Amino acid sequence: MNAELKRLHSPDVYDLENYQPENLEMFGFLLQAMVGPEGKEGEESFDIEVCTPRWLEETYGIDEVVICRHHLIVRGYNYQRIVGAIKDFLRDCSG
Template identity: 75%
Template sequence: MNAELKRLHSPDIHDLKLYQPEVPEKFGFLLQVMVGPEGVDGEESFNVEVCTPKWLEETYGMNEVVIGRHHLIVREYNYQKIVDTIQNFLRECTGENWIEVAEKVSRIGKWEFEDYID
């Protein structure tokens, strides 16, 4: 089974394709990467903080140690580069079932069912 990017969404940005940060070298926003099994309807959310190094410095301070899990660090906002990077990452997310695939996808973003216990 393979992962497929279904769509991208941000509660912070109305139109990701047209977005231009106010300060191009310093921004951060939540990106919801909607992924599901390839060729099958349905999707699940994987949350990623897209940010620049300067945003990290301002948000966390120069002397802090930051665990970078679920962050996509960019030098500039380029929608197509972000899409291409995510799609290239997803090509490596395969498994015998959706749980195996989703656990691999969750390395890039926090899976909505991460740590879920039935």
């Protein structure tokens, strides 16, 4: 069985497709990817922090060691590239 991205949601960003961060170099927000079996009903929510390298640095500090599990690190906000990256990741997921 292959995984499929059903939809994206963010409690922090009302309109993901048209979102423009106030600071293009430093932003972070929670993105929830609803993923389920390809071509079938049902989904599970996976939380991802979408953020820039500068946001990571400001949030965790320059001297911290951060294991970036559940983070999607971007250089700028581009909705289509984020969707594409998640779909590419899911192509390798099966169960």
